[in-house]
Each structure stands twice: as structure tokens, then as C-alpha cells.
Amino acid sequence: MSDDRSFVAEAATSILQDHSTPETVRRVEHRGWNEELWSVLAESGFTTISVPETAGGSGGDIADACVVIKAVGQFAAAVPVVETALLAGWALAAAGLELPIGPATTGVGQSADTTELRKTAQGWRLSGRLHRVPWAHQAERLVLIVPVDGVDHVVSVRAPELEILPGRNLAGETRDTVVFDDVPAEAVAPAPPGVSVEALRLRGALGRAVATAGALARVADLTVQYTAAREQFGRPLARFQAVQRHIVRIAERTQAAGMAADTAALNADPDPDFFDVAAAKIIAGESGSTAAAAAHQAHGAIGMTKEYELGQLTRRLWTWRDEFGSESYWSRLLGQQVVMDGASELWPRLSTGRVPHGSTRSQA
Amino acid sequence: MRFDTTVLSPAELDLRAAVREFLAAELPEDRIPALGMAAEHDPAFSRKLAAAGWVGMAIPPEYGGRGRSAVDRFIVTEELLSAGAPIGAHFVADRQTAPTLLSFGTEEQRKYFLPRISAGECWFSLGMSEPDAGSDLASVRTSAKRVDGGWSINGTKVWTSGAHLNHYFAVLCRTSPANGDRHAGLSQLIVDLGSPGVKVSPIPYLNGTHSFNEVLLDDVFVPDDMVLGEVGSGWAQVTSELAYERSGPDRFLSTFNLLRYFIAEHGAEYVDDAAARVVGTLSAHFWTIRQLSLAVARALDEGRAPAVEAALVKDLGTRFEQRVIELMRTVAETEVGPGEGSIFQRLLAEAILTGPTFTLRGGTTEVLRSIAARGLTR
Structure with a gap:
């Protein structure tokens, strides 16, 4: 890790340690997000990391953002860093628009989503309905990519003026339905090449894969600690082979998810690679399922209580598997791509792990 | 526990390109690839590879080798295995015996064996397992008694792959009574498989092939200069030896060619969503596990001792090798018979019949998990 990135990791971890304790996570869950934590992260520039300073962000690259996102996952923090920095901030900056202050979010490309952008005498007007929008309730801006006459446009609207039907994910984070009928767009610009709904989904998938890796690391630590301290039949649980099996399985999954997510994040320069992110999201999703099951088994009933930290993490693992595309979604796309590239390209691609900065690489 | 992402250097990428070019020239297009390290014994191929x-x-x-890094060796090994190359003759000597000789062998042994191993001309089997000593290696009964000028060894070794083809095997045996500490009194002796008193008999493998052997040792004379390492230090030597063989590309690539030939033979127009999902899932895992395995090689080059990491990678990798078989089977929808049909069908039949060994050889899944758990809960 570069020195700058280590500094970001340390600083972000220290903020999250103070402002996203298991007690805080429990206390703010009914609100759907951790507003106080958001303010502290925003003051330090971590909520707009990777968005260029010229566009109202705090600079840095995707890998820098991902060390913050990993810490967000590790501390089960309910804050829209992925949505604000990696998604909305990126789309606005790419289209030459500025990211206003405050949390921002975006549509995630649900199949039932509808959007229509029209130019009228009063300016650009937007209508539509979006489903499971992360943190729409808390967002100041909703940033969308909408086609007009076949050309994608980046559109920003003021979120507090929209009708919001509240929803939650399995971890209690807000995932709302947003309805808008002929609302004024605050800013509109043509989307440059590479800025698309698919690109947003790829970035969102990277964000969730990285956060999953962070949460898994904490699940692994918690399980080791708990099984060392808890005694049954006169000895610590960790002394039983059957329990050790859970510990090893969690460690394996944690390391696999971490390796895949780190590689995808470090290679995302300047943009995430389709193969990398698809693979990382598949591994993160599977790892989340396996490790959550093993951790609950190793913890017994205490893990099933709201009081105990484990559930804050496993509920996120369960919900993040499906956000921005499940394993099923990404494995289908990845498999189609791999088959299309043909048997002779298989090994060269599988043996391309982390690549040095500035090297060229196949993009899907 | 530490796995770092690894960037290959320009020199490492050049090495990879050279190996790919060599293999493209050496291996005919239409050959049936091997499933990992269970590959044909092809002395000519081993010599050519050595010459390169x-x-x-x-x-x-100074011992006739190339003095390259663990990552360089990783790169060559993964290219050989992904191509299904015929590495059966030299692979074990190169992977396992050579590092043991370097760590524990005498100067004379190194000077004698290592140049021959490096030339691809001296082949070794492993002499650990016995009828009553599998995972519990310390319970070996093969024993050696002091005689004039060396040792006389008696006992039975089993599952000795390639003993009918190879020149030597390093035998773990008891050289003095346990006296309460069962890890004490064990030694490793290098036995010439052509010595008087050595009887090698085949143990037919599940797929009908001859790879396994039983090796009977009946008063086999082993001269003093063939004692490997210290008399009485066999246990420490063998456990470190197992760490070498643990987490390389041979632990996750055994069934790679199933996926490759599935794609080659089915093509884009045939592959439906279910098959695409399997291809995508397996690709994601190959890509990830390879990087974990590579991280262990880099850690070794940096002077770290990634023993727990290696155990985790082997457990993950070998179980994945088996999952490849099962997932390929579910989407192939075909009946298979040994040696019948297309390359994919032959590989699938072979993989089903040999797959259970992946999580047995080199330390069973259960033993690995105990090693890993000890490291994780320390």
C-alpha cells in the first residue's frame, strides 16, 4: 500500500472506530443511517474520495476510496460513501458537472425502473420511478443516467423534493422507492463514453465487494475471539475440531474475498475492469454466504441477538450479496464473456491478476 | 495471516511468455492434456524442459540449478499445469526432494543429486505413507538398524507414486525407539529403488492405471552417505518438507483443463445461461485462488514463513478442484466412460475417478484444517 493510502486507511479506521461502535450501529439503525458519522467522514474528505477536486471532490483514486469503503464494511457503518463518491460523484465529474455538498445517490438499474428526461420551455424535466435506491431518503442529490433520443445524459436532481416510499435492506439501511413526475433537473450534461448505467452497476458492485471483504475480516476476528473465550464441556470452543472447521472456513473465505476485492480495486485505474469486478463480486457474495453461516454456527444463540455485534455484519453480508447484481447475475455475464473470448484466451485471462499501473488490459 | 496482491515484474512476464512459447512448440494441439501433476512420465520432455x-x-x-525465485518457479509450474504438460518424471524431485536436500542434505549429496535433478534426469518418489501410517506419519513402522558402513532397512511403504519408474525415494523410518516421544528417533534415508531387497509391486488405481505402488524393503542396505539430514531429525525434516509441497499451482489447477475443453468443445452458441453461470463462477475462483497461491510464493521470496497461509490455500484449492468436476458435470449433461469420447469427456471421466485424491495427497483436508486452526487461534 502506498504511504498516502496507508494514511487514508488509518485515518478512516480511526474515525469509524469512534463513530461506528456496535452500540452506535444499534442505536442509529431505526434511522436507516449514521448521520453523525457521515458529518465526520465528510469533514475529512472521505465521502468524496476519488472524485477530482475540480469537481468538488477530495481527489485520490478508486483504490483510495476502496480503503475507506473496506473500513465502512468492517465497522458495519450505515453511510453512503460508495453511492456518493464512486457512483454519483464520478458520473457528475465525468460529465463536467460539480458534485454538490451532501450525500448523493443513484439509481441502481433495477429492471422495473423507469425514467424519462424531456427538454421543455422551462428546462429539463424528469419523470419516472426507481426501486431500491440506496439512501434516497438521506440524499441531497439523486444522479441518474438517462437516454434522450438514444444519447445517455447525466442528470442531477434535488432529492428532498422527490416523493420517497421508504424501504430497508436486511441490515436496516434505507433502500427506497423514488417517484418523480415532471420534476426539474438541476443539472444535465451528455454522458461521455464509458459513463453508462452498466458502468454505474460495475462500480457499485466493486463497492459492495470491497465492503463485504471488510465485514468478513471483522466476522473472522469476532469468531476467533468468541470461540477462544467461550467454554463448553470444560474447554474453549476453539479446541473442538468441529468448531475449528468453521474458523478455518471463515478465514479462507475472508482471504479469498479480500484478495479478489483488493485486486479489483487496485486495478481500477482509471476505471474498474469488468472481469475483475465480476469475479470479485461473485467471490464476495459466495464468501459472505459461507462465512455468515459458519460464524453463526460457531457463535450459537448469542449470534442471533440484536445485542451482539455479529448480526450487524452478517445482515450486511446477506444483503450486499444481492445489491448491484448477485453472484447469479455476475457469473452469467462473466461466463458469457469468457466463452465468447474462447478457450485459448481462458488461461491468459485467469493468470492476469494484479496489473501494474498504466498497463493496457482487455475491457468488456 | 497475510496475503498481499502481487504484480508480476517485466522479467517475470518475459519468463511466462518464453514458457508459453516453448509449450506451444512442444505440445501437439490434439494431445489429451494431463490433469495436473498426475501427468505422463516423459523423460524426453523433462530433459528438454531442463535444458531450457x-x-x-x-x-x-553451484549445484547445477538456476537459482531462481519461488515466484519464477511458480510461473513455470502454472504454465506447465495449465497446459497439462507431461511433467510426471521430474515433478516430485524438483518440487520436494531438491528443497529437502538443500536444507538438510550433506555437501556430497547436494553435489551428487542436485545437478541430476536439475537436468531432469534423476527422479524421486516419496517414502512416507505405510499401511498403518497415513495422516499419522509418526507411527511409521519401517525401521533401520545400524550395520557396518550404513543401515539395513525393513518395512513396507504404500501409495508410492511412480516407484516403478523413478530412481530413488526418501524413506521416513524409525532409527531408534520412541521412548515416550514418538516424534523422536525418526530419520530419512535415501533408498535406491534398484537396490537388492527392494520389491516394487503395483497397486492398481481406481481408474485402472498404474501409478501407486507398494514398496517392500527387505534388509535393504543404505550406506551412511545416503542418510538425509541428521539421524533422529526425520520428523522435523518431513514436516518442513510437507510445507514445501503444500500450496503451489498443483493444488488448484488439476482440473483446469476440464473448463478449458468445455469451452473449446461447446462454443458460444451452445452455452446457455446455466452453463455460462458455471463458467463464470469457476473463472472467478481460478482467478482468485491463483492469486492467493502466488502471494504465498512471493512471501517465501521475501523471507517470510507463510505456513498457515499455505495450509489455507491448499485446503481451498484442492476442494475447489473437486468442485470444478461437480459443476462441469452438472452442465455437461453427458455420460462418460474412461478413454471414451471427446477430450472434455475423457477428462471428465478421468477427473471423476481420480478427484478424491486431490484432498488426500500432501496432507488431508482434515490435517490441514488442524494446522490452519492452530495458527489462527494461537
């Missing part, structure tokens, strides 16, 4: 500088890579030049 890709056997004995971990052996220093």
Missing part, C-alpha cells in the same frame, strides 16, 4: 532452464529453478547454480 525450467527444472531445478530453486536450486542454486
Whole structure:
């Protein structure tokens, strides 16, 4: 890790340690997000990391953002860093628009989503309905990519003026339905090449894969600690082979998810690679399922209580598997791509792990 | 526990390109690839590979080797295995015996064996398992008694792959009574498989092939200069030896060619969503596990001792090798018979019949998990 990135990791971890304790996570869950934590992260520039300073962000690259996102996952923090920095901030900056202050979010490309952008005498007007929008309730801006006459446009609207039907994910984070009928767009610009709904989904998938890796690391630590301290039949649980099996399985999954997510994040320069992110999201999703099951088994009933930290993490693992595309979604796309590239390209691609900065690489 | 992402250097990428070019020239297009390290014994191929500088890579030049890094060796090994190359003759000597000789062998042994191993001309089997000593290696009964000028060894070794083809095997045996500490009194002796008193008999493998052997040792004389390492230090030597063989590309690539030939034979127009999902899932895992395995090689080059990491990678990798078989089977929708049908169908039949061994050889899944758990809960 570069020195700058280590500094970001340390600083972000220290903020999250103070402002996203298991007690805080429990206390703010009914609100759907951790507003106080958001303010502290925003003051330090971590909520707009990777968005260029010229566009109202705090600079840095995707890998820098991902060390913050990993810490967000590790501390089960309910804050829209992925949505604000990696998604909305990126789309606005790419289209030459500025990211206003405050949390921002975006549509995630649900199949039932509808959007229509029209130019009228009063300016650009937007209508539509979006489903499971992360943190729409808390967002100041909703940033969308909408086609007009076949050309994608980046559109920003003021979120507090929209009708919001509240929803939650399995971890209690807000995932709302947003309805808008002929609302004024605050800013509109043509989307440059590479800025698309698919690109947003790829970035969102990277964000969730990285956060999953962070949460898994904490699940692994918690399980080791708990099984060392808890005694049954006169000895610590960790002394039983059957329990050790859970510990090893969690460690394996944690390391696999971490390796895949780190590689995808470090290679995302300047943009995430389709193969990398698809693979990382598949591994993160599977790892989340396996490790959550093993951790609950190793913890017994205490893990099933709201009081105990484990559930804050496993509920996120369960919900993040499906956000921005499940394993099923990404494995289908990845498999189609791999088959299309043909048997002779298989090994060269599988043996391309982390690549040095500035090297060229196949993009899907 | 530490796995770092690894960037290959320009020199490492050049090495990879050279190996790819060599293999493209050496291996005919239509050959049936091997499933990992259970590959044909092809002395000519081993010699050619050695002439190119890709056997004995971990052996220093003063012993006839190439003095390359663990990552360089990883690169060559993964190319060989992904191509299903016929590495059966030299692979075990190169992977396992050479590092043991380097760590524990006498100067004379190194000077004698290592140049021959590096040339691809001296082949070894492993002499650990016995009828009553599998995972519990310390319970070996093969024993050696002091005689004039050396040792006389008696006992039975089993599951000895390639003993009918190879020149030597390093035998773990008892050289003095346990006296309460069962890890004490064990030694490793290098036995010439052509010695009087050595009887090698085949143990037919599940797929009908001859790979396994039983090796009977009946008063076999082993001269003093063939004692490997210290008399009485066999246990420490063998456990460190197992760490070497643990987490390389041979632990996750055994069934790679199933996926490759599934794609080659089915093509884009045939592959439906279910098959695409399997291809995508397996690709994601190959890509990830390879990087974990590579991280262990880099850690070794940096002077770290990633024993727990290696155990985790082997457990993950070998169970994945088996999952490849099962997932390929579910989407192939075909009946298979040994040696019948297309390359994919032959590989699938072979993989089903040999797959259970992946999580047995080199330390069973259960033993690995105990090692890993000890490291994780320390």
C-alpha cells in the first residue's frame, strides 16, 4: 500500500472506530443511517474520495476510496460513501458537472425502473420511478443516467423534493422507492463514453465487494475471539475440531474475498475492469454466504441477538450479496464473456491478476 | 495471516511468455492434456524442459540449478499445469526432494543429486505413507538398524507414486525407539529403488492405471552417505518438507483443463445461461485462488514463513478442484466412460475417478484444517 493510502486507511479506521461502535450501529439503525458519522467522514474528505477536486471532490483514486469503503464494511457503518463518491460523484465529474455538498445517490438499474428526461420551455424535466435506491431518503442529490433520443445524459436532481416510499435492506439501511413526475433537473450534461448505467452497476458492485471483504475480516476476528473465550464441556470452543472447521472456513473465505476485492480495486485505474469486478463480486457474495453461516454456527444463540455485534455484519453480508447484481447475475455475464473470448484466451485471462499501473488490459 | 496482491515484474512476464512459447512448440494441439501433476512420465520432455532452464529453478547454480525465485518457479509450474504438460518424471524431485536436500542434505549429496535433478534426469518418489501410517506419519513402522558402513532397512511403504519408474525415494523410518516421544528417533534415508531387497509391486488405481505402488524393503542396505539430514531429525525434516509441497499451482489447477475443453468443445452458441453461470463462477475462483497461491510464493521470496497461509490455500484449492468436476458435470449433461469420447469427456471421466485424491495427497483436508486452526487461534 502506498504511504498516502496507508494514511487514508488509518485515518478512516480511526474515525469509524469512534463513530461506528456496535452500540452506535444499534442505536442509529431505526434511522436507516449514521448521520453523525457521515458529518465526520465528510469533514475529512472521505465521502468524496476519488472524485477530482475540480469537481468538488477530495481527489485520490478508486483504490483510495476502496480503503475507506473496506473500513465502512468492517465497522458495519450505515453511510453512503460508495453511492456518493464512486457512483454519483464520478458520473457528475465525468460529465463536467460539480458534485454538490451532501450525500448523493443513484439509481441502481433495477429492471422495473423507469425514467424519462424531456427538454421543455422551462428546462429539463424528469419523470419516472426507481426501486431500491440506496439512501434516497438521506440524499441531497439523486444522479441518474438517462437516454434522450438514444444519447445517455447525466442528470442531477434535488432529492428532498422527490416523493420517497421508504424501504430497508436486511441490515436496516434505507433502500427506497423514488417517484418523480415532471420534476426539474438541476443539472444535465451528455454522458461521455464509458459513463453508462452498466458502468454505474460495475462500480457499485466493486463497492459492495470491497465492503463485504471488510465485514468478513471483522466476522473472522469476532469468531476467533468468541470461540477462544467461550467454554463448553470444560474447554474453549476453539479446541473442538468441529468448531475449528468453521474458523478455518471463515478465514479462507475472508482471504479469498479480500484478495479478489483488493485486486479489483487496485486495478481500477482509471476505471474498474469488468472481469475483475465480476469475479470479485461473485467471490464476495459466495464468501459472505459461507462465512455468515459458519460464524453463526460457531457463535450459537448469542449470534442471533440484536445485542451482539455479529448480526450487524452478517445482515450486511446477506444483503450486499444481492445489491448491484448477485453472484447469479455476475457469473452469467462473466461466463458469457469468457466463452465468447474462447478457450485459448481462458488461461491468459485467469493468470492476469494484479496489473501494474498504466498497463493496457482487455475491457468488456 | 497475510496475503498481499502481487504484480508480476517485466522479467517475470518475459519468463511466462518464453514458457508459453516453448509449450506451444512442444505440445501437439490434439494431445489429451494431463490433469495436473498426475501427468505422463516423459523423460524426453523433462530433459528438454531442463535444458531450457525450467527444472531445478530453486536450486542454486553451484549445484547445477538456476537459482531462481519461488515466484519464477511458480510461473513455470502454472504454465506447465495449465497446459497439462507431461511433467510426471521430474515433478516430485524438483518440487520436494531438491528443497529437502538443500536444507538438510550433506555437501556430497547436494553435489551428487542436485545437478541430476536439475537436468531432469534423476527422479524421486516419496517414502512416507505405510499401511498403518497415513495422516499419522509418526507411527511409521519401517525401521533401520545400524550395520557396518550404513543401515539395513525393513518395512513396507504404500501409495508410492511412480516407484516403478523413478530412481530413488526418501524413506521416513524409525532409527531408534520412541521412548515416550514418538516424534523422536525418526530419520530419512535415501533408498535406491534398484537396490537388492527392494520389491516394487503395483497397486492398481481406481481408474485402472498404474501409478501407486507398494514398496517392500527387505534388509535393504543404505550406506551412511545416503542418510538425509541428521539421524533422529526425520520428523522435523518431513514436516518442513510437507510445507514445501503444500500450496503451489498443483493444488488448484488439476482440473483446469476440464473448463478449458468445455469451452473449446461447446462454443458460444451452445452455452446457455446455466452453463455460462458455471463458467463464470469457476473463472472467478481460478482467478482468485491463483492469486492467493502466488502471494504465498512471493512471501517465501521475501523471507517470510507463510505456513498457515499455505495450509489455507491448499485446503481451498484442492476442494475447489473437486468442485470444478461437480459443476462441469452438472452442465455437461453427458455420460462418460474412461478413454471414451471427446477430450472434455475423457477428462471428465478421468477427473471423476481420480478427484478424491486431490484432498488426500500432501496432507488431508482434515490435517490441514488442524494446522490452519492452530495458527489462527494461537
